[in-house]
Amino acid sequence: MSDTAMTTATASASATAATASERRINMIEAINEALDIMMDRDPDIIIMGEDVGYFGGVFRATAGLQEKYGKTRVFDTPISECGIIAAAVGMGAYGLRPVPEIQFADYIYPGLDQLISEAARLRYRSAGEYIAPMTVRSPFGGGIFGGQTHSQSPESLFTHVAGLKTVIPSTPHDAKGLLIAAIEDNDPVIFFEPKRIYNGPFSGYYDQPVQPWKAHTDSVVPEGYYRIPLGKARIVREGEALTVLAYGTMVHVTEAVCREKGVDAEIIDLRTLVPLDIEAIETSVKKTGRCLVVHEATRTSGFGAELSALVTERCFYHLEAPVERATGFDTPYPHSLEWAYFPGPVRIGEAIDKVLAE
Amino acid sequence: MAKTARQSATATTTPPTPGAGDNAEAFALRSLQDRLVANPRYAASDDELMHFYEQMLLIRRFEEKAGQLYGLGLIGGFCHLYIGQEAVAIGLQSALNPDLDSVITGYRDHGHMLAYGIDPNIIMAELTGREAGISRGKGGSMHMFSTEHKFYGGHGIVGAQVALGGGLALAHQYRGDGGLCLAYFGDGAANQGQVYETFNMASLWKLPIVFVVENNQYAMGTAVSRSSAETDFYRRGTAFRIPGMDVNGMDVLEVRQAAEIAFDYVRAGNGPVLMECQTYRYRGHSMSDPAKYRTREEVQEQREHNDPIERARAQLIERGQNEDALKAIDKDIRSRVAQAADFAETSPEPEPSELHSDVLVEEY
Ligand SMILES: Cc1ncc(C[n+]2csc(CCOP(=O)(O)OP(=O)(O)O)c2C)c(N)n1
Ligand SMILES: [Mg+2]
Numbered sequence: 001m002s003d004t005a006m007t008t009a010t011a012s013a014s015a016t017a018a019t020a021s022e023r024r025i026n027m028i029e030a031i032n033e034a035l036d037i038m039m040d041r042d043p044d045i046i047i048m049g050e051d052v053g054y055f056g057g058v059f060r061a062t063a064g065l066q067e068k069y070g071k072t073r074v075f076d077t078p079i080s081e082c083g084i085i086a087a088a089v090g091m092g093a094y095g096l097r098p099v100p101e102i103q104f105a106d107y108i109y110p111g112l113d114q115l116i117s118e119a120a121r122l123r124y125r126s127a128g129e130y131i132a133p134m135t136v137r138s139p140f141g142g143g144i145f146g147g148q149t150h151s152q153s154p155e156s157l158f159t160h161v162a163g164l165k166t167v168i169p170s171t172p173h174d175a176k177g178l179l180i181a182a183i184e185d186n187d188p189v190i191f192f193e194p195k196r197i198y199n200g201p202f203s204g205y206y207d208q209p210v211q212p213w214k215a216h217t218d219s220v221v222p223e224g225y226y227r228i229p230l231g232k233a234r235i236v237r238e239g240e241a242l243t244v245l246a247y248g249t250m251v252h253v254t255e256a257v258c259r260e261k262g263v264d265a266e267i268i269d270l271r272t273l274v275p276l277d278i279e280a281i282e283t284s285v286k287k288t289g290r291c292l293v294v295h296e297a298t299r300t301s302g303f304g305a306e307l308s309a310l311v312t313e314r315c316f317y318h319l320e321a322p323v324e325r326a327t328g329f330d331t332p333y334p335h336s337l338e339w340a341y342f343p344g345p346v347r348i349g350e351a352i353d354k355v356l357a358e
Numbered sequence: 359m360a361k362t363a364r365q366s367a368t369a370t371t372t373p374p375t376p377g378a379g380d381n382a383e384a385f386a387l388r389s390l391q392d393r394l395v396a397n398p399r400y401a402a403s404d405d406e407l408m409h410f411y412e413q414m415l416l417i418r419r420f421e422e423k424a425g426q427l428y429g430l431g432l433i434g435g436f437c438h439l440y441i442g443q444e445a446v447a448i449g450l451q452s453a454l455n456p457d458l459d460s461v462i463t464g465y466r467d468h469g470h471m472l473a474y475g476i477d478p479n480i481i482m483a484e485l486t487g488r489e490a491g492i493s494r495g496k497g498g499s500m501h502m503f504s505t506e507h508k509f510y511g512g513h514g515i516v517g518a519q520v521a522l523g524g525g526l527a528l529a530h531q532y533r534g535d536g537g538l539c540l541a542y543f544g545d546g547a548a549n550q551g552q553v554y555e556t557f558n559m560a561s562l563w564k565l566p567i568v569f570v571v572e573n574n575q576y577a578m579g580t581a582v583s584r585s586s587a588e589t590d591f592y593r594r595g596t597a598f599r600i601p602g603m604d605v606n607g608m609d610v611l612e613v614r615q616a617a618e619i620a621f622d623y624v625r626a627g628n629g630p631v632l633m634e635c636q637t638y639r640y641r642g643h644s645m646s647d648p649a650k651y652r653t654r655e656e657v658q659e660q661r662e663h664n665d666p667i668e669r670a671r672a673q674l675i676e677r678g679q680n681e682d683a684l685k686a687i688d689k690d691i692r693s694r695v696a697q698a699a700d701f702a703e704t705s706p707e708p709e710p711s712e713l714h715s716d717v718l719v720e721e722y
Contacts, residue, residue, distance in 0.1 A: 050577075050578070050580070051578055051579050051580060054579065054580075054584070054651070055578075055579040055580075055650065055651065058578070076580055076584060076585065077585070078546070078549030078585040078586065079516050079517065079546045079547060079549050079550060079577060079585070080549050080550060080551060082551050083551060106515070107515065107516070109515075110515075110517075110550065110551070110552070144435065145434035145435035146435050146436065147435055147436070147497075147498045147500065147501070147514070148501065148514065149465075149500065149501075149514030149515055150435065150436065150514070329714065331713055331714060331717050332717065334496060334712075334713055335487050335495060335496055335497060335498035335501070336487025336488070336496065336707060336708055337495075337707075337708060337710060337712060337713045340710045340713045341713060
């Protein structure tokens with residue numbers, strides 16, 4: 001059934017206008033559907049986490065799954081992130097395929113030792129005899145007024161660790177296909193869900209009403225099983241003026257800025273940070289000669305630094321301007337100055353101008 | 359459902375035989391509990407009782423107002439109300455030596471701040487994220503601090519504060535300042551691994567710390583029985599030889615009495631105490647809580663028959679206070695809280711430059 005799999009970086013579903021018969025769902029529903037389909041296909045898949053069972057998850061991502069698959073396959077855990085992740089590693093080594101949820105990415109740190117020292121390295125140190133085929137789902141990112149402990153974007157902590165894969169969807173369509181691929185993957189995958197866009201894409205203008213997913217063509221999600229392979233980026237829109245690399249929420253903010261400014265940008269949604277679709281990036285930057293990286297995470301040693309280095313290494317002779325980064329500041333995520341922290345339309349706009357100016 | 363606090367003292371038999379080796383002093387889980395059961399309620403003077411009542415009522419009214427401001431969009435993000443649990447913070451903190459002792463808690467921290475007599479204006483202004491807030495709007499509802507009162511926060515990461523409390527206690531011990539640390543956490547937080555690392559160290563090194571589990575029966579949507587193998591949290595120090603106390607957290611006088619016993623024990627250099635306070639949260643976990651996990655009747659039952667403020671009020675009446683005086687107090691408190699809300703609404707937001715201050719010593 002994987003015939004709908006996309007094997008190359010393709011233009012997104014938004015390129016085709018949706019027809020009335022197409023089914024539109026939000027990102028939570030897409031994630032829920034992916035979990036449901038995989039639970040149905042593979043009895044070794046187990047969901048565990050804080051409030052995921054009885055309550056269906058604080059964001060409702062696991063709603064209805066305990067009723068359907070029972071308490072032995074979908075269950076609540078104590079507030080013990082280290083224990084949750086460690087159990088998933090052990091279950092994975094024994095042949096199961098756990099999909100633990102860490103309620104917010106900010107709570108993943110108690111489990112870091114198990115992720116870094118155990119999950120990421122089991123395959124290597126056992127010379128491939130044992131693996132940890134687990135997918136840690138976790139909502140991440142800010143823009144919800146969550147303050148320091150409910151807003152962080154810690155993806156580069158994980159991309160820095162050899163032995164982990166890091167996946168970040170930006171649409172309902174991709175969330176479903178990527179989650180299915182992540183669950184089927186035989187390596188530990190950190191699946192960060194941009195919670196700001198669970199219910200609708202975000203333009204970066206926090207004072208404007210939220211646009212629901214239903215109005216966006218990428219909410220058209222096929223029923224049933226399909227996978228989007230890890231390591232394949234998506235060209236959100238083609239363009240000639242510059243390449244913008246983004247993922248998660250920032251894909252939508254960038255898109256809105258380019259639309260508003262009338263900039264002919266080529267926007268690439270990375271979808272997975274590790275493995276990275278470097279070919280798609282290289283092809284685009286060689287075409288446009290200019291590159292901007294956008295992420296919400298703090299700047300220093302952020303994933304943007306890696307992207308900037310890669311682009312410089314691979315496309316140096318094609319570049320007409322230095323690679324720019326529009327990122328969060330090097331501060332904890334603030335409580336009351338959230339929008340001063342967030343790399344919104346103004347900062348992205350300025351960065352675009354700078355890349356285009358040279 | 360709230361279990362009723364405490365089995366009777368007679369349920370204990372002889373203390374368990376101590377382990378072999380030279381560390382052969384007897385350990386009895388219930389040694390302090392037996393003292394509490396023998397004399398379960400603090401003999402408060404009329405003035406003291408009145409003061410407890412006022413403080414609890416201030417917390418209640420403050421929290422009700424915070425809930426309203428949240429509804430109006432003036433408080434954003436997360437906001438965990440302490441309504442129902444007032445007797446715990448008041449009973450315990452009233453027994454502290456404010457010059458010596460330190461306190462640390464989780465994110466449900468407004469009540470603990472108010473229990474110190476900290477100005478409600480600056481607490482409310484922190485909730486609304488204003489410059490005048492006690493943490494200059496940088497912490498918000500979950501992260502408030504006061505060096506003046508040795509209040510070490512307000513922590514959003516469940517369980518982390520327990521281990522930090524161990525560090526505070528170690529510092530008290532090192533300095534020899536005679537202070538103790540009061541470290542609060544929830545029934546849900548009690549399942550974090552780091553709590554048990556701290557129990558072991560605290561007992562091993564006889565640290566001056568009182569661990570307080572505010573067992574409000576739920577961690578978000580999870581009832582204790584669905585997440586905890588041992589739901590008698592006061593017993594959870596047994597393996598570390600930490601005496602436990604099982605306290606009715608809905609009765610301020612019992613909490614205060616338990617505090618006296620625990621603090622005496624800790625101050626005498628005996629090491630930690632683990633106190634479980636049976637309590638109940640009336641409101642949702644944070645502000646958006648569909649409340650599927652419990653019945654309306656269950657909440658109603660607690661409100662009507664177990665309310666800590668009503669209990670104190672009834673005692674005041676019994677002692678001859680008149681209704682009108684109590685009404686006047688409520689009125690005063692309401693206007694005090696309304697004033698805090700005005701202040702929190704009208705004071706300015708922090709300067710954008712605040713975003714970059716306090717990250718490190720220097721600014722980069
Ligand atoms: C490490 C971590 N995991 C999960 C959370 C999310 N969370 C916040 S409060 C809470 C429930 C805690 O319940 P309890 O300890 O009983 O305290 P209560 O809210 O009842 O006061 C959870 C799961 C968190 N803040 N930190
Ligand atoms: Mg609780």
